Amino acid sequence: xxxxxxxxxxxxxxxxxxxxxxxxxxxxxxxxxxxxxxxxxxxxxxxxxxxxxxxxxxxxxxxxxxxxxxxxxxxxxxxxxxxxxxxxxxxxxxxxxxxxxxxxxxxxxxxxxxxxxxxxxxxxxxxxxxxxxxxxxxxxxxxxxxxxxxxxxxxxxxxxxxxxxxxxxxxxxxxxxxxxxxxxxxxxxxxxxxxxxxxxxxxxxxxxxxxxxxxxxxxxxxxxxxxxxxxxxxxxxxxxxxxxxxxxxxxxxxxxxxxxxxxxxxxxxxxxxxxxxxxxxxxxxxxxxxxxxxxxxxxxxxxxxxxxxxxxxxxxxxxxxxxxxxxxxxxxxxxxxxxxxxxxxxxxxxxxxxxxxxxxxxxxxxxxxxxxxxxxxxxxxxxxxxxxxxxxxxxxxxxxxxxxxxxxxxxxxxxxxxx
Amino acid sequence: xxxxxxxxxxxxxxxxxxxxxxxxxxxxxxxxxxxxxxxxxxxxxxxxxxxxxxxxxxxxxxxxxxxxxxxxxxxxxxxxxxxxxxxxxxxxxxxxxxxxxxxxxxxxxxxxxxxxxxxxxxxxxxxxxxxxxxxxxxxxxxxxxxxxxxxxxxxxxxxx
Numbered sequence: 172x173x174x175x176x177x178x179x180x181x182x183x184x185x186x187x188x189x190x191x192x193x194x195x196x197x198x199x200x201x202x203x204x205x206x207x208x209x210x211x212x213x214x215x216x217x218x219x220x221x222x223x224x225x226x227x228x229x230x231x232x233x234x235x236x237x238x239x240x241x242x243x244x245x246x247x248x249x250x251x252x253x254x255x256x257x258x259x260x261x262x263x264x265x266x267x268x269x270x271x272x273x274x275x276x277x278x279x280x281x282x283x284x285x286x287x288x289x290x291x292x293x294x295x296x297x298x299x300x301x302x303x304x305x306x307x308x309x310x311x312x313x314x315x316x317x318x319x320x321x322x323x324x325x326x327x328x329x330x331x332x333x334x335x336x337x338x339x340x341x342x343x344x345x346x347x348x349x350x351x352x353x354x355x356x357x358x359x360x361x362x363x364x365x366x367x368x369x370x371x372x373x374x375x376x377x378x379x380x381x382x383x384x385x386x387x388x389x390x391x392x393x394x395x396x397x398x399x400x401x402x403x404x405x406x407x408x409x410x411x412x413x414x415x416x417x418x419x420x421x422x423x424x425x426x427x428x429x430x431x432x433x434x435x436x437x438x439x440x441x442x443x444x445x446x447x448x449x450x451x452x453x454x455x456x457x458x459x460x461x462x463x464x465x466x467x468x469x470x471x472x473x474x475x476x477x478x479x480x481x482x483x484x485x486x487x488x489x490x491x492x493x494x495x496x497x498x499x500x501x502x503x504x505x506x507x508x509x510x511x512x513x514x515x516x517x518x519x520x521x522x523x524x525x526x527x528x529x530x531x532x533x534x535x536x537x538x539x540x541x542x543x544x545x546x547x548x549x550x551x552x553x554x555x556x557x558x559x560x561x562x563x564x565x566x567x568x569x570x571x572x573x574x575x576x577x578x579x580x581x582x583x584x585x586x587x588x589x590x
Numbered sequence: 591x592x593x594x595x596x597x598x599x600x601x602x603x604x605x606x607x608x609x610x611x612x613x614x615x616x617x618x619x620x621x622x623x624x625x626x627x628x629x630x631x632x633x634x635x636x637x638x639x640x641x642x643x644x645x646x647x648x649x650x651x652x653x654x655x656x657x658x659x660x661x662x663x664x665x666x667x668x669x670x671x672x673x674x675x676x677x678x679x680x681x682x683x684x685x686x687x688x689x690x691x692x693x694x695x696x697x698x699x700x701x702x703x704x705x706x707x708x709x710x711x712x713x714x715x716x717x718x719x720x721x722x723x724x725x726x727x728x729x730x731x732x733x734x735x736x737x738x739x740x741x742x743x744x745x746x747x748x749x750x
Contacts, residue, residue, distance in 0.1 A: 223618040223669050227645055232618065236674075242702045244670040275620065305620035307645050341622070411623075449704040450670055517622050517643040559630035559729075566623060 174269040174293035174332040175368040175401050177216065178437050182403070186214040187431055187467035188438040190405075191456040192273060194220030194245030196237065198259040201246050204453045205260070209268045211457045213464025216438070217263070217270035219291075221245045226276045227306070244450055248272065248285045256289035269293060271334070277301050277308035283320045287327045294324075295334035295372070297357035299502060299511075303518040304341045310506055310520040314499040321364030330368050333361045334405060338372035338389070340513050343411025344527050344565060346535045347376055347385035348483030348549070349513065355392045355488055358402065360498050367400045370438065374407040375427045377533040377569055386434035387474040388481035392488060403437035406430055408463070412570045413446040418577030420444040421462055423569065428466035435471055439463055447570070483549050487511065490544040509542030528554040529565050533572075609661035609741030614642035614651055616675040619667045624698055628666055631729060635736050636743025637661060648682055655689060661741045662693040664732075668725070672700035673710055680718040693739065697723030697732060 181188050191208055195201045205217045222245035224232040233247040248256060264270045271293040272286045279296060286294060302313035324331040337353030354371045361369055373389055376382055386404060393402050408427035414420045424441060431439045443451035443459040451459070490510045495501035505511045509522035516523065524541025530552075538554040540546060555561070564571075613628045615621065622644050629641045640658060642650065655663055663683070665676060676696045683689050696719050700706050706714075711722045723732045736742060 223620065223671060226620070227618055229618060241674055242670070244702050304622065305644055307643065343623075449699065450702045515623070515626050517625065517641060519643075557630065559627055559634055562627055562630055566627070 173266045174216070174271060175330065175370075175403070177266065177269050178370075178403055179401070181214050182437040187428065187436075187464065188216055189213050189428075189460045189463045189467075190216045190271070190438060190440050191218050191460060192220050192440060192442075193218050193451075193453070193456050194222065194273075196222065196243035196245070196247060198246075198251060198255050202259045202263065204456070205263050205268075205270065207453045207457050208460065209263060211460045211464075213460045215268070215460055215464075217268060219246050219248065219270060219272050221272065221274040221276075221282065222247050223275070225249050225282065226274055228276070228278050228281065230281075248289070249281045251285075253285065253288035256285070256291075260289070260291075264291075271295065271332075275301055275305050275336075277306040277313040278316050279320050280316060280323065283323045287323065292324065292327060292329055293332040293334075295336055295370075297335045297337050297353075298360060298499065299353050299357060299506075300336035300340055303506075303513060303516050303521055307518070310518075311503045314503055317360070318364060318499055321361055321366060325365040331366065332368040332370065333366050334370040335361070335372050339374040339407055339410050341516055342374065343376070343409070343569075344515060344529075344535065345513055346483070346527050346537055347373075347381055348388070348480045348545075349487060349511070349543075350374065350376075351385050351389045351392065351480060351484040352487035352491070353511065354389060355396060355484065356491055356498070356502060358393060358400075359396050360502070362397050362400055363498055369397065369400050369402045370405045371402060372405050372407060372440075373436075374410045375423075375430055376409075377529060377535050379426065379430060381480065381534045382430050383434055383472050383474045384478040384480040385484075386430075386436060387476045387478065388484050390435075391476045391481060392484060396488075404434065405438040405440060406434070406436045407440045408442040409569055410442075412567050413442055414570050414573040414577065415447045416574045416577045417444040419570070419573035419575075420446060422577060423573045424459060424463055425466035428463045429469050432467050432469045433472040434474070439467070479549075483545055486544050486548045510544055512541045512543055526554070526557070528552065529568055533568065608636065608638045609739075610640055610658055611637040611662045611664060611736070612640045612642060612655060612658060612660045613664045613666065614646045614654075615644055616651075616665060616667055616672065616679055617645060617647050618671050618675060619669045620644045621668045624666045624668055628664060631733065632664065632736060635733070637736075637741060648679055651679060652683060652686070655683060655692070656686060659688075660692070661739050662695065662736065664736075665694070665696040666698045667696070668699040670699060670702035672696065672698055673706060673714065676700065676714055676719065677717050680714070684718040693720045695719060695721040695723065695732070695735065697725070697727075699725045 298317035335357035512525040526539035537551040
């Protein structure tokens with residue numbers, strides 16, 4: 172209930188809200204993680220990240236793991252009774268420390284029910300972003316599931332908060348205009364299902380200037396399409412292959428914080444120095460939060476809102492809205508026709524004809540448009556044939572850039588690029 | 591189920607005489623960049639690749655492996671449940687007499703706490719994997735393993 176109010180209050184005071192992605196199977200450990208997040212020397216909100224069995228509705232495997240002490244990669248909110256989760260949160264969650272549930276499910280009804288039963292009303296995801304990259308669930312089924320979940324949230328009353336995950340499709344190598352378009356479409360999907368407290372995500376990509384254009388585009392489209400909602404922008408620190416050196420990881424995270432500040436974004440999801448290697452510990456999360464908080468300096472950048480990312484995003488959003496009066500149907504139709512097409516996405520409902528490329532400045536653009544409605548809007552420069560090593564060098568571009576800078580000499584072996 | 595299966599790059603390309611390798615995640619893992627990369631890498635070694643994609647249920651993995659009779663099955667996971675999921679899956683697959691001698695390998699980030707212990711690696715091998723490629727090793731060891739299979743291209747793959 173208090174998520175948007177907290178973020179708005181901090182933003183008005185000139186503070187960037189920073190947030191981990193953190194989840195542990197054991198309620199005691201989860202509570203300690205939230206308490207440490209709250210205590211961190213930064214303006215924080217808490218996160219309960221769920222485990223990946225819960226994400227695919229495999230509660231039997233969760234049950235087996237809990238009974239046999241097998242480690243899980245997150246908090247199994249469906250298997251733990253609501254009373255257990257409420258006790259875990261008691262005295263920690265509140266108006267001064269809201270907590271968001273993060274999951275990744277294309278079939279999230281049980282998660283929403285469990286969350287609401289435990290008194291939590293802030294979560295994230297979306298019918299596209301939690302289906303295409305992460306599941307084999309047919310897109311039309313994911314759309315229906317997410318419609319139902321929006322209804323569950325609205326029925327729960329109060330002012331539930333929902334964040335789009337669309338600004339992070341596949342984590343990397345999706346051109347910013349398509350990230351913006353999907354984030355906006357998911358926000359509009361939530362809006363039309365009755366949500367009025369929304370945040371829109373955008374994940375840091377490969378070029379600061381282009382990322383600033385993207386956030387400006389995101390803001391302009393939201394202002395046009397969500398007139399009666401309260402919404403804010405959440406930046407994710409780079410979601411692709413993360414630097415392997417602690418110095419490289421911190422330099423990239425610092426850039427994410429400065430991206431957030433320079434675009435007037437209200438919240439930042441951090442990544443840790445351990446990210447490239449394993450699931451981070453609580454102290455590693457705390458130090459990432461504090462580093463991000465301390466790096467959140469600088470001023471608003473002047474960005475032309477009628478920029479290339481905006482023009483492309485606008486064309487994509489328009490094409491989808493013109494596909495069907497019902498936005499859920501429109502999204503399904505758009506993917507069927509290739510009007511939305513996520514490069515490198517393996518899901519059967521993705522056309523798989525569009526391709527992205529990095530130019531010499533690290534700007535992310537198109538090499539193949541497929542059926543995207545971007546002819547005459549976007550330039551596309553056909554790249555060479557994609558091989559395992561050209562793909563790896565694109566995937567590790569950011570990692571390599573920051574690790575190389577950190578070590579002050581070239582590290583040719585980084586990324587395990589087929590050597 | 592095979593309409594669910596679409597190899598990256600536009601369909602399963604079959605060339606006469608080429609053998610097939612299946613690349614797959616396991617049921618709870620949604621990561622796919624590793625699979626896209628492996629598809630290209632294994633294709634460059636001269637195999638047709640069937641990429642089963644994210645969150646592959648055990649039953650689909652079994653039916654695809656039984657019906658396609660690949661030269662190798664590559665399981666890749668980075669979400670930290672690979673160790674326990676791998677143990678389960680390989681024991682199920684090895685229970686089919688037709689799959690007893692199929693090369694089955696696993697790799698990636700297989701535990702929630704960093705590299706697997708020697709004991710965990712030994713357990714995966716004991717359960718039926720022919721090789722375990724930890725994330726820290728990079729792709730070189732896997733590439734050598736795959737290049738030594740009977741169906742691999744004989745051309746040099748160095749520097750690809």
